[in-house]
């Protein structure tokens with residue numbers, strides 16, 4: 001890379017990194033790559049669902065440019081005296097498999113991608129909270145299919161919702177979640193309580209063409225948890241409110 005291009009890239013990386021740092025008090029390689037426009041947020045979502053085998057596949061730059069950018073980012077973070085913190089990236093899938101960043105799969109490169117750089121301004125308590133948040137496995141996601149004629153890779157049938165597995169889309173029956181009930185978003189208090197009470201739960205997400213990202217529609221939760229949460233919060237229980245996933249799915253309306 002010629003010195004002028006290198007200087008420009010350095011400037012863009014610094015800006016992207018400063019923005020993420022001031023918003024979140026930490027910054028990741030993904031923040032920077034999205035910030036400089038090399039990585040689309042929708043592709044990050046797809047990668048987290050393992051629909052893309054490794055992240056570098058969807059980064060809009062060749063490997064030597066990516067490596068240069070990662071180097072510049074690391075130098076910037078070190079100069080700012082940010083603290084490196086390795087973060088587990090696992091897929092939003094049953095079994096929560098580890099996500100792969102690089103084409104090569106080299107452990108050193110993978111570690112660089114996984115490392116979050118944390119602001120020294122962050123107080124010990126906040127930092128603990130952040131560590132907890134970062135190490136919490138991401139939620140499992142059920143997706144509203146874009147094509148109604150999709151086929152489950154295990155049983156060959158379709159359905160209203162699918163989950164992504166490495167070989168392809170899987171129906172909720174085969175994934176073992178067909179018994180869950182649907183709770184549409186809206187009632188924050190109820191949603192929070194139900195999410196706590198339900199050992200098994202999925203986030204229902206739908207792709208928004210306009211915003212080019214997945215949007216949360218609601219939760220699939222254990223019917224027992226919904227009943228208990230409603231009792232606790234004194235919400236009257238009408239069995240009709242249980243929008244079962246095989247009946248009148250709310251995300252279709």
Ligand SMILES: [Zn+2]
Pocket residue numbers: 152153154155156157170171172173174175
């Ligand atoms: Zn199936």
